[in-house]
Amino acid sequence: MTEPLPQGSTVGILGGGQLGRMLAMAAARLGYKAHIYEPGAAPAADVAAARTMAAYDNTDALRAFAASCDVVTFEFENIPASALDHLARDAALYPDRRALEVSQDRLAEKTFLTDLGLRTAPFAPVGTAADLPDALAVTGTPAILKTRRFGYDGKGQARIATPDQAEEAVAILNGAPAIVEGFVAFSREISVIAARGLDGSIAAYDPGENVHQDGILATTTVPAAIPSSLKTDAILIASRILNALEYTGVLGVELFVTPQGLVVNEIAPRVHNSGHWTQAGCAVDQFEQHIRAITGWPLGDGARHANVVMENLIGDQIDEGLRLAAQPGTQIHLYGKAETRPGRKMGHVNRVTGPA
Amino acid sequence: MTEPLPQGSTVGILGGGQLGRMLAMAAARLGYKAHIYEPGAAPAADVAAARTMAAYDNTDALRAFAASCDVVTFEFENIPASALDHLARDAALYPDRRALEVSQDRLAEKTFLTDLGLRTAPFAPVGTAADLPDALAVTGTPAILKTRRFGYDGKGQARIATPDQAEEAVAILNGAPAIVEGFVAFSREISVIAARGLDGSIAAYDPGENVHQDGILATTTVPAAIPSSLKTDAILIASRILNALEYTGVLGVELFVTPQGLVVNEIAPRVHNSGHWTQAGCAVDQFEQHIRAITGWPLGDGARHANVVMENLIGDQIDEGLRLAAQPGTQIHLYGKAETRPGRKMGHVNRVTGPA
Structure with a gap:
């Protein structure tokens, strides 16, 4: 086991939205300082020790940012390749360039998946x-x-x-x-959140079942109502992807459940909305898991000790937070966004529905 | 139900140690900004939107701080009364002056408890x-x-x-x-963490069993190995204290288990080290519960869905964090303190030992 980054090291995060915010708090829980790089409004900056406000094509700002960080990660995959080039020169970048390139381009992603022998649409x-x-x-x-x-x-x-x-x-x-x-004729959508550490170890969470509304994730429920053989398949698929990419960090894999088995919908090289339930259902949530992975800590085991329903609060659904928070076993996460807009993810709640 | 403080409001926290740090993150999870007031080094400032570095007798700084906050709370009880006077003039202060006065003075505390009909040493x-x-x-x-x-x-x-x-x-x-x-001849030490909301509602967590070493909390285990009648007694005691003080926020009550029943050791008008297990065992942890209480959210119900052992990392025990983190179901919380000193609380781990 290698030693993790020392206490007080700085984890740089590209992007200052809710995923960056929850990553920054997870970094703090492991004794690290977070540094957020975000061109615009950055709710993540409110929980970070440092913040850079600059465009993704600002070479000087990117390099100064990377120089101030011990490791750099990101909360979304649509980062210009040029930005990555500048960052990777001055800091460790996880997940690395290749994982990003595959997931930034739907054609590259689908080709990569089918080359691995996985089924896609x-x-x-x-x-x-x-x-x-x-x-x-x-x-x-x-x-x-x-x-x-x-x-x-x-x-x-x-x-x-x-x-x-x-x-x-x-x-x-x-x-x-x-x-x-x-189109794929599917009965359910599930996703599996899995991580690979710097040492190549892999840990996966129990697959969650997702319901989308208007193309946006509405709820994730664990356990998913699928046979355990499919759960195993989902975790094997995620593991195969992680290993093929020699990936470091947390990865989200969205899957369709079909009569012929699992079909990969897409992969996200980052913590994923459908993994928010881990905050209430696991000792180590996906955010801590990602920070563990990229800073060299041993991965948490991903065991689930509670059944959970995660519900996104989209747009003015944030006003329902008050009612939901009063329900039993309900944990609330609001993102501190200044403006409520239709379709905007404003927060989520995790409802513990019982022990696992 | 009254409306809670609006999103983006500022929660002021007196004290910048680990409790302030975890309170600041809980405030962020509810969409609030945290402002830390701390004369010295403040690990909490790394996860807060604002920070004031000034002495507790700096009247101007205290008043400017209070004016920038919508509500003020604290992470420890030994705050000079004069500081409270200045704060309370410009911001809501929870828990209030009376709760602090009782807990700041061991004689006042014991007198208050015995006047309530509770047993003490x-x-x-x-x-x-x-x-x-x-x-x-x-x-x-x-x-x-x-x-x-x-x-x-x-x-x-x-x-x-x-x-x-x-x-x-x-x-x-x-x-x-x-x-x-x-001295009290006791078989076990337990503590109960309970909260009272602005609306007078009360929620309590399952009592935890505490083991101290060298006068410092070493571990808290839930469930405590005590009969359920004593669990009920512990929660009733905490409720009586909360109501008598017309308290707002989270309170910790340390109790001795004796053949004659429970004896109150001391009360702490704040989140408490022996409540850290709630981070892994409950949907709403004690930090979120405290922020809910003081900002007018409904309290979480405190139900426990996992068995947990919380273990403090004192001084160079922080070096054991790496080994502990590799164990199953183990969540790690490091406080980002720059210097490791003997007897200093550097972090804690929560180990989930099974579903509740």
């Missing part, structure tokens, strides 16, 4: 409108056209119900490289 | 050395001589094994008003 690249008929021949309709890069919570996507809607769909891309994905 | 006030023979006649020997004010973790105390050691013991007080306490 049928997909095909779309460079221009002319590619679409051949692509739809692969995926069938209905299908979803998505930009290859910088998608999040359903943004940058268009549904193609029938081939004659294709031209209209392509128009919204503004010439950006895209991918078309076929 | 036999005690008697000691103004000068001349008072000691009469006092020891009340308490018997062995006894402990303690300064009435500003004691913590066994500091400012002297053991009197036999009456002829009395003079020597009094000398260490330097003329400070004191109290002598008799």
Whole structure:
């Protein structure tokens, strides 16, 4: 076992939203200082020892930031490659460049997954409108056209119900490289949150069952109502991905449950909204697990000791927080965002529904 | 139900140690900003949105601090009364002045408890050395001589094994008003952490069983190995104290288990080291509970869904954190203190030993 970063070391976090905020608090719990890098409003800065407010293409600011940190991580995957280049020169960066490159590009991600022998939705690249008929021949309709890069919570996507809607769909891309994905007939959506340490050890949490509304995660429930064989499959899939990427940190894998088994929807190289339940159900939550991984601590074992329902508070659902907080076994997490906007994640609650 | 303080409000915390640090993070989880007031090094400041570094007798700084806060609380009870006067003029202060006055003075505390009909160790006030023979006649020997004010973790105390050691013991007080306490023959030490909300509602956690070493808490274990009738008694005692003080916030009550029932050792008007296990065993931990109470949120119910052993890391025991962190179900909390000193609380671990 190698020694972890010494007490008082600085963990740099790119991005100052709620994930960065919860990572910063987890870093503090392990005796580290957090330094947030965020161009705009940064609720994470309220719980961090330091904050840099600068654009992701500000080379000087990026390098000064990296120089002040012992390790750098991020709360979202859509970080410009140039920013990573500057950071990696001056600080350890986990997860590393490769994990980001795979997850930043839907085509690279799907190709990586199928090369690993994992099942995904049928997909095909779309460079221009002319590619679409051949692509739809692969995926069938209905299908979803998505930009290859910088998608999040359903943004940058268009549904193609029938081939004659294709031209209209392509128009919204503004010439950006895209991918078309076929639909998967699934009974449930689950996700598994897993981590790989600097020493190559792996720990996974029990898969959670996710319900989305309007393309945004609404609830995650553990245990998921699936057979234990599928739970094992989900954890094996996550482990295979972690090892193939020689990954360090926490990874989220979204999966569809189908009659033929599990199909990978997407991977997120970071702590994940569907892992928030671990704050109430596990001794070591996903945020502590990620900080453990990237700073060289042994991973927590991920054992679950409670059943939990995590419910996101989107937009003015934050006003329901008061009612929810009064319910038994309910833990509340609000993100300190100054402005409530429709579709914006304002907080979440974890409701413990019983011992595991 | 009244509305809680709005999102983005500021919770002021007097004291910047580990309790202030964990309170600041709990405030952030409820969408509040924390402002730490601390004359010296303040690990809590690393997770707070603002920090004032000034002495507790700096009137201008205290008033400016209070003016910047929507509510003020504290992480320890030995706050000069003058500081409270200045604070209370400009901000709501919870728990309030009376709770502090009772707990700041061992004589006032014991008198308050016995007036409530609760049992304590036999005690008697000691103004000068001349008072000691009469006092020891009340308490018997062995006894402990303690300064009435500003004691913590066994500091400012002297053991009197036999009456002829009395003079020597009094000398260490330097003329400070004191109290002598008799010994209680007890089988176990337990504590109960309970909260009272702004609306008068009360919630209590399951009592924990405490083991001290060298006068400092070493471990707290839940469940305590006591009959459920005593658990109920402990919670009723805490409730009686909370109501008598019209208290707002979290209170810790240390109790001795004796053949004749529970004897109150002392009360602490704040979150308490023996309540740290709630971070791993309950949906709402004592820190969130305290912030809920003082900001007008409904209290969490305190239900326990896991068995937990909390172990303090004192002085260079912090070096054991690495080994402990590798154990199953073990959550680690390090306080970010720059210097390791013997007897100093550097962190703690919560080990989940199973579902409740």
